[in-house]
Amino acid sequence: MGTAAGLRSAGRTWALASHGICYLGIAAITWGAVTWVEVGAWVYHYSDQGDYTWEQARNYCQTFFTDLVAIQNKQEIEYLNKSLPFHGHYYWIGIRKLGGTWTWVGTKKVLTKDAENWAAGEPNNRRSNQDCVEIYIKRQQESGKWNDEPCSRKKKALCYKASCQPFPCSQHGECVETIGSYRCECYPGFHGPECENVVQCAELEPAGAHMNCSHPFGNFSYNSTCTFECQEGFERQGTGVLQCLPSQQWSAETPTCTAITCPVLSAPDRGELNCSHLHGDFTFGSTCAFSCQTGFALMGSESLKCTATGTWTGDAPRCEAITCPVLSAPDQGELNCSHLHGNFTFGSTCAFSCQTGFALMGSESLKCMATGTWTGNAPKCEAITCPVLSAPFHGELNCSHLHGDFTFGSTCAFSCQTGFAMTGSESRKCTAIGTWTGDAPRCEAITCPVLSAPVHGELNCSHLHGDFTFGSTCAFSCQTGFAMTGSESRKCTAPGAWTGDSPKCEAITCPVLSAPVHGELNCSHLHGDFTFGSTCAFSCQTGFVLVGPESLKCTAPGTWTGDSPKCEAITCPVLSAPVHGELNCSHLHGDFTFGSTCAFSCQTGFVLVGPESLKCTATGTWTGDTPQCKAISCPVLDPPSRGQLSCSHVHGNFTYNSTCTFSCEEGFVQLGAEVLWCAATGNWTRRPPTCAEDSAPFLKQVLAYSSGTALAVAGIVLSGTLIALLAKRLSDRGTEMPLIAHHHFGQGLSGKVVRVPWKGGMITRV
Structure with a gap:
């Protein structure tokens, strides 16, 4: 036998049910006036009503x-060859x-090589x-061997009824048919005769970690999965997911x-460094404050x-030494410094001196303090001064100053x-003692x-004979960004008048600017609209960004x-x-871009989750x-009582386009649609069917063979009262039984065997 899924113990089978062969494990049970046969293994059956x-x-x-x-195995082959009757067309397997x-x-x-039983x-x-x-x-030859044939030929059907039906081994193992019984081969993580026990792992108690567990078969048992997260x-030190293994151990520490x-x-x-630690030295939450000694400044975060x-x-x-402004030797003087922590930093000292003919104005030495300032202002070497000289009236003075x-x-x-005469020295020089050589001269000239x-x-x-006197020449120029109108130069003439007219300086103009589309323009004008020095700032309306300079300025070239x-527009x-x-x-x-609007919609059978x-x-x-x-989801379907449910899901469990097929167990009939489909409305196309008990299918078969006389005989053979009640029940329901002829071979039965002739067969009672 192959390993087929099924119940742990075989169901009770009527001894007169069919032409069948019970393979081991038969016990007789009497209830009232009727004897049943308890079968603890699989049973073979065949029919003799024509070939198929x-x-x-x-x-x-399958029906x-x-x-x-x-x-x-070979034992089954020997048993079948011994027990089954010869048939010229043989039997399909x-x-x-x-x-x-x-x-x-x-x-x-797949048929394995070692299990093959082909004829030569x-x-x-x-x-x-x-x-x-x-x-x-x-x-006569190669009895019990196999032969391949066209499937269209007609032969006897050789059937079996399995022990493993319908939910064996607690659904946690594979039911394996054996001779006279069956065994459960448990899946990993389960044990026990019926795989009813689940492996247990130690209960987890994490320290400092948040644990979230799922237990499909019980708390901290096989296939329990726990995830761990830290604040x-x-x-986390260690793996984040632990699973209870079949070995009763967790997959990790x-x-x-x-x-x-x-x-x-x-x-x-x-x-200096001053730290406070919440969870350990220099760990999350630790705070460290820094400070510097006097004269030093903290460069970076405090x-x-x-x-x-x-x-x-x-x-x-x-910590860097606080710096003071860099000092340099005064003109015509010297500087001599000593530095402790770097050039011109805290603690540096500088001494000053001057050359002959110059006097020191200020402190002779300075020191850089912790405040970043010197103890005084830098001194200067100033040349010793002589009294200021001036040109004589109607004359000129030309001096050179070193x-x-x-x-x-x-x-x-x-x-x-x-026309003017001079009295006094023609030249004079300032000496180291602050006095001029010679006497001051005099000149008279026209102004x-x-x-x-x-x-x-x-x-x-330029003045030849004194400020704005005869011979004086004055040149005019405009500042950058301005253009001149009028005479560029004028000269003082002998009559005391200037040549030409007084000039003017007017600002140079730039092209007129306008605001950009979706933007604004804001200008400030120093010397007139859109002229030299004018500054224009640009900005954009909400939702737009400026591409180009934020402001422009009118330059001197115009x-x-x-x-x-x-x-x-800003993009999304x-x-x-x-x-x-x-x-x-x-x-x-x-x-x-800014202002764009997008609408969303879904195909038939789907619903939008989120904004429209x-x-x-x-x-x-x-x-x-x-x-x-x-x-779109439809209500979750459950299999009917005494039935099964098989579904295919295209877009998720019990959602749009899911299809579910219903079927009933043997002995039950289906009332309602066989297939339901989840529609776009979120409803199933029809109501789920139910499985109703069939009305005594086997007795229907018996009654279909018999006439009134045969029913009376059967009533006597099967201890009248019960069969009569059953016949009446069937009659009241208006049911009929199909005509099926069987032969029954029993081995190891206890009690008296009674055989009653029926159309095309026998009824056996133990």
């Missing part, structure tokens, strides 16, 4: 028993070629379509949670904190214009009116500092239609998350 094709034979076996016989491979159809297992030269494949197998019973700032560590910090040079990522909130700071106006080393020469520079312009004059910018991420759905968008300023539409905002984000299309 292979498919018809299998339908016959009244389990399936065509599946043979698992449950092997068929599927996809080119010989397969036991009842168990869907078989399977021969000399003719096509020899895909079914017969067994030679009581054949922020803590990391229980993990723990420890605080995440940060790199160890140390005090900076010339500084405090750092260890974060959940194992990093500090910044880089470690350092170290400053009218100071040590300055030389002044005097001269007079034509012109004093001139001044135009607005936004400059005046540069051009702006750059090209005018533009305002472009590109959207796509959800699976089983559609996307319809409208765009105001460009594909998936999204809009691109001024921040470049959508107003929500992209929705999904999920299949």
Whole structure:
């Protein structure tokens, strides 16, 4: 026999039920006036009402028993060959070629080489379509062997009724038919005669970690799965998922949670470190404060904190000596410094001195303090001064100054214009003691009116005989960004008048600017609209971003500092239609930009989960998350009482387009539709069927064979009262029994055997 699923103990079988062979394990049980046969193993059956094709034979076996016989050892072959009657066309068994491979159809297992029982030269494949197998019973040669035949030929059906029906081994193991009994081969994680016990693992008690467990077969038992998570700032030591194994051990050690560590910090040079630790030295939550000694400044953060990522909130700071402004030797002087912690830093000392003819103005030495300032202002070496000289009236003064106006080393020469006479020294020199050599001269000359520079312009004059006197020449110029109108130069003439007219400086103009589309323009004008010095700032409306410079300035050549910018709509991420759905968008300023609106919809049988539409905002984000299309769900179906349910799910359990097929156990009939389909409305196409008890199917068969007289005989043989009541019950229901003829062979039966003739067969009672 093949290993077929089934009940742990065989069901009770009427001894007169069919032409059958009970293979071992039979016990008689008496209840009232009727004797039943308890069968503790599988039973063989065959019919003698004509022959069947292979498919018809299998339908016959599946209708009244389990399936065509599946043979698992030589003992069964010997038993069948001994017990079955000879039939010229022999018997079909449950092997068929599927996809080119010989397969036991009842168990869907491939025929192995060591289990083959072919007759000599078989399977021969000399003719096509020899895909079914017969067994030679009581054949003169090679009795009990197999032969492949065309499935369309007609032979007897050799059936079996299995012990393993319908839910053996607690559904935690495989039911294996054995001679006279069966055994349960338990799946990993289960044990016991009926695989009724589940393996237990030790209960987990994690320290510091959050545990979440699922227990499909009981708390902390086989296949229980526990996941572990740590709080922020803590990391798991060990695997995050544990599973109870068939060995009663967990798949790994229980993990723990420890605080995440940060790199160890140390005090900076010339500084100090002060830390507080919550969960351990330099771990998550630790805070460290830094400080520096007097005269040193902290470069970096004053405090750092260890974060959940194992990093500090910044880089470690350092202490650097506070710097003072760099000193340099004064002109005509010298500087001599000593530095403790770096050039011109805290503690540095500098001494100053001056050359001959110069005097030190300020402190002779300075020191850099902790405040970053010197103890005083830097001194200067100033040339010793002489009294200021001036040109004589109607004359000129021409001086050269080495170290400053009218100071040590300055030389002044005097001269007079034509018509003017000089009295005094022609030149004088400033000495180291602060006095001029010689006496001051005098000149008389003609003067012109004093001139001044135009607005936004400059005046540069040369005086031959004194300020704005005869011979004086004045040149005019405009500042950058201004253009001159009028005379560029003027001269003081002998009559005391200037040549030409007074000039003016007017600002240079730039092209007029305008605001960009979807933007604004804001200008400030110093010297007139869109002229030199004018500054224009650009901005964009909400939802638009400026592409180009934020501001432009009118330059001296009359051009702006750059090209005018533009305002472009802010973009959002590109959207796509959800699976089983559609996307319809409208765009105001460009594909998936500010103001774009996208609507979502789903195909028939699906419902939208999320917003029906999204809009691109001024921040470049959508107003929500992209929705999904999920299949519409129908109510979950359960198998009917005494029946089975088989479903196929396209989009998820009991959702749109799921199809469920119902069937009933042997002895029950199905009332209602066989197949239900989940529609787009979320409802099943029909109501689930039910399984109703068939009205005494076997007695129907008996009654179908008999007339009134035969029923009376059967009533006497089967102890009248019970059979009469059964006959009346069937009669009241209006049921009929099919005409099926059987032979029964019993072995090891106790009690008296009574045989009653019926149409085409016998009824046996123990």
